[in-house]
Amino acid sequence: MCGGLLPVINDCPGVAIYADPMIEKVFSNLMDNTLRHAGKATQVRISCNETEDGLVILYEDDGYGISDDDKELIFKPGIGQNTGFGLFLAREILAITGIAIREIGVYSEGAKFEILVPKGFFKAGEDA
Template sequence: MLGMEKLVKMDVGSTLEEAVHLFPNLQGVKVVNDCKGLTVQADSLLKQLFYNLVQNSLKHGQKASQIRAFYKETEKDQLELVYEDNGVGVPKSEKDKIFEEKYANRTGHGLYAIRKICEVYGWNIRETGEHGKGAQFTITMTKGDR
């Protein structure tokens, strides 16, 4: 059941690397991990979140050749964790639908599950990429979640 584990400080960069290593079919896909050293309050679901994002890039990115994760601090005492690929991206008309359960029945439950994981952590996720230039998922959390 979601959210049953105790939250502990987890290294985002290391967790992303663990998730990436679960994909033996990443030949030709460069992974840029600019999250090393970033810690957040999370549990084992963080690895599932990254697994689902990588899986989404491979399944829907149509020959994405790069995946990048990075973070930035905002002026509102928040932190944004950004995951992006250079695949085809998400059409503007789909951006609000991709995290819904009904939409997930058509494409798989990966993004719906990611939204639920973010909700458990008190985070917000949205798709912020430009269609034709790749998908970009921005997860917003308060700095206190670190």
């Protein structure tokens, strides 16, 4: 276990996402999973990149990562070592507003969750 506190580097200043208010629970669940399962993690980084299709948000830790066999399995209900519903519910919450999430990290280099926000569902810049 990584302990109770990790520094979070936020590289997404000035971004507003138009989503269900439960989106806070998504990021809370990702952090909880890092604290419970990432073991050697020393930090979390959240970064954003605007593309032609929308906004890509990356949530990354530098812990153990997720094996290729488990990348899709972790989003199924009842899977996991705690309640087994955290990432399943996270995906469902995001899907309400057309936002997708998947795990794209390299096992042993950390978990990396890619959140895809479609055009029209976010605002970036000083007036966000």
